Amino acid sequence: MPPSSKQRLLITLPLIIALCAAIFYSVSIGFADLYGYSPRQHLKHWQKTGHTPTPDELEQALSSIHTAISKDPRNAEYRDMQGLLNYYQAINSYQQGDQALFIEYTQQALASYQQATRLRPNWPYSWANLALMKAMLQQYDSEYAQALTQAMAFGPWENDVNIVVAEAGMLGWFQLNSQIQDSLIKNIERGIKRNGKSIKQRLSAINKLGLACIYIEESKQRKRLCGF
Incomplete structure (x- = not known):
């Protein structure tokens, strides 16, 4: 016996609902x-050129990224972008005293990077930036140590990581256990093979270059970095 109109409706209705939901999701994304x-x-432009964005530029960018997050709240990239925009705001505030x-x-x-690591737990950049925010706030706790460990585990050869x-890591050196300290020095040794200039600039800026040089193994890269 062929299905009645009511039966056909009951069969097709869930499919229609699922299709509508899929369309709505795709449009939202x-x-x-x-x-x-x-x-x-x-x-990308600010990072490439070294341009420090103005407060107005940051507010405009944050407004857009907040809207993007509202439409796709599980997108970890948007959380990372939000975190970087917030950090630019922090830098501007620091420069203004x-x-x-x-x-x-x-x-x-920090809150943005915490959300990013929950949404994309294998992404080393989120962990690295989370660790940096913790260091900037002098929160040298278990979350800080975990962030460093995860960043080094998931991105051992990533330049920016x-x-x-x-x-x-060097900001919180004395709060780290010996195992993480060893991993951190290995991270620096890997980094100076390709990014010696950048690492030297960053460590010099925080007055930690001399401390790092004590532990780095003798090599041509160390000589260029440390002078001995």
């Missing part, structure tokens, strides 16, 4: 990407 495009391009705002924006950046981990 598409709109999120549109809002995320401009901040992504601005961040506003310590309270520096801490506030750094805490916001090497650089950020070197800075974040």
